[in-house]
Amino acid sequence: MSLAISARTELVREGRRWVTAQAVRCGASPAALATITLLSSELVANAVLHGPADGAIVVRARAAGPVFRVEVDDDGHASPRVRHAAPGDAGGRGMFLVDARAARWGCYQRSPSGKTVWFEARM
Template identity: 50%
Template sequence: MRPCQRSWHEELAEDGALIVSELVANAVRHARRESIRVVVERTAVRTVRVAVADLSQARPEVREAGDGDEDGRGLFLVAAPAADWGTDERRWGKIVWADLEGRG
């Protein structure tokens, strides 16, 4: 019996869930608006983009959290597994996104 191999998109699921969780938490905490949108799309053969759109135009800022800080590490957690990440400004707000690349 061969061991079950995970497909490339299954390998991205855990990192994708972490990134969405962090981006949603940031939108809820900092945008303080009534609406956010989560988008997951395949942008290339082995690339998935996860994104969170909100109605705030305030761009997220990477900051260095101190040893005793309970927060401030979210964007580091987004950047670590991501091949790339960024913010796209819109007239109505912004979209913060991260690209994950499958290896399998």
């Protein structure tokens, strides 16, 4: 299943809610649901912040056995990187959280443009 949204800050919540609803439908445990909700919010927020202002974002979510996978497409080209933000920094923790909490995550470039960032969490 997928959800297409515009790259607007106010739509991050819509992406997060949609992924959470899919995870609930697939039977995610409460602990998995917390992780899936947090990490999907971070990926959608990153797509909004680092992709083109007029870009489109596509969010996909699916379960395969005990694993729940979320993929976020955007029109940006830069691959995400894990940063280690200083205590006073206002941001820069999104991919750090993804790296710390996801079972696996990655990024691949799409042709002709854009990228997909994904994570997997145990259900």
